[in-house]
Amino acid sequence: MTTSSFSEAALVQVENQVDPDPKETARPRRVKRKTWQTVIWLVVLLGVTAVVLYPLLWLFLSTFKPNGEFGSNMGLLPNNPTLENYAKVSEGIAGVPMWRFFANSLLIAVVSVIGTVFSSALAAYAFARVHFKGLGILFAAMIGTLLLPFHVLIIPQYILFNRLELVDTFIPLLLPKFLATEAFFVFLLVQFIRQMPRDMDEAARIDGAGHLRIFWSIILPLIKPALITCAIFSFIWAWNDFLGPLLYLTSPENYPLPIALRLYNDQSTTSDFGATVTASFLALLPVLLFFLVFQRFLVDGVATQGLKG
Known part of the structure; x- marks a missing residue:
């Protein structure tokens, strides 16, 4: 080199x-x-x-703050932690144990979910797959009920159930759920079913299947995400409903949790803030757990709304 x-x-x-x-x-x-x-x-x-x-x-x-500490300490941590509030709540109120209020709320919420999901799915299938005279008018009328506030229907509904001697029972709160009165859920399921191709329906009809068979064996399994979405919202709305039970229920042993919470503030001139906060937290837990368990299905139901079959 x-x-x-x-x-x-x-x-x-x-x-x-x-x-x-x-x-x-x-x-x-x-x-x-x-x-x-x-x-x-x-x-x-x-x-x-x-x-x-x-x-x-x-x-x-x-929930760990003493009742007298709420006026002076609005911070995060209690100055003198205590379990007295949980003891008060466990004893119940107005001579009714707390578990009875939980049981009433659970009964109303679960039956409302069953009735709302089943009746809304049937009505949605009829609007989306069955052709009959006056379909458009009935569907428009159903959508129009979304514009009516619940307060407009309170008086006629109460008169009807009062004449049937059903006041102070759970029937006025549960019977409408089985009659597809929740137009929002019906509309949601109708839009979901309309996105599905009709090929499977026609193939099943050629094999001799009727509308009930098609609905039960084909449509229901395919709209499972939408059904779970309806079930989640129906459970939350029924669990937190205050006006309906306040209107139709008069006996303390029939009260659900939202009405029971009011008793802590109406039983005397002074409100029991500690018991109210504790009972509110315990009433929130079922809804929170229900949402956490089914949130994946809720996301799937919302995400698949934009998919075309």
């Missing part, structure tokens, strides 16, 4: 050391930038989660 060749090779080596490949230099920068973006998004999400969950955390920790 000559002196000039050796000098050229050394110069190339020095240049490679001084000016590295731009791609190799940019790669660590991109990785570092993505890492910082991930950290920032994580901090933002944690902050939003803390803001959303703060009321629930405050409610839980407030």
Whole structure:
């Protein structure tokens, strides 16, 4: 090797050391930038989660506050933690144990879910798959009921059930659920069924299946995500319903939890904030657990609304 060749090779080596490949230099920068973006998004999400969950955390920790501490301590942590509120709630109120209020709410919520889901699915199948005279008018009338507030129907419904001597029973709260009166759920299921192809229906009809067979064996399994979505909302609405039980139920042993919570504030001139907060937290737990268990199905039901069959 000559002196000039050796000098050229050394110069190339020095240049490679001084000016590295731009791609190799940019790669660590991109990785570092993505890492910082991930950290920032994580901090933002944690902050939003803390803001959303703060009321629930405050409610839980407030169940350990003495009744006289609510006026002076509105912070997160109690000054003198106690289990006295849980003891009061477990004893019940107005001579009725707390488990009776839970049982009444659970009965109303579960039966409402069964009636709402089954009747809404039947009505939705009729609107989406059965062709009959006046279909458009009936469907428009059903959608029009969404514009009517519940307060407009209170007086005629109460007069009807009062004449039937059904006041102070659960029937006025449960019977309408089996008559597809929830237009929102019917409309949701109609839109879900209309997105499904009719090929399976026609094949089943060729094999001799009728509408009930098609509905039970084909439609119901395919609209399972939408049915679970309806069940979740129906359970939450029935569990938290206050006006309906307040209107139709008069005996304390028939009260659900929303009405029972009012008793802690109406039994005397002073409100029992500790027992009210504790009972509210216990009433919230079933709804929270129900939502956490079925939230995956709720997301699936909402996500598949935009899919075409």
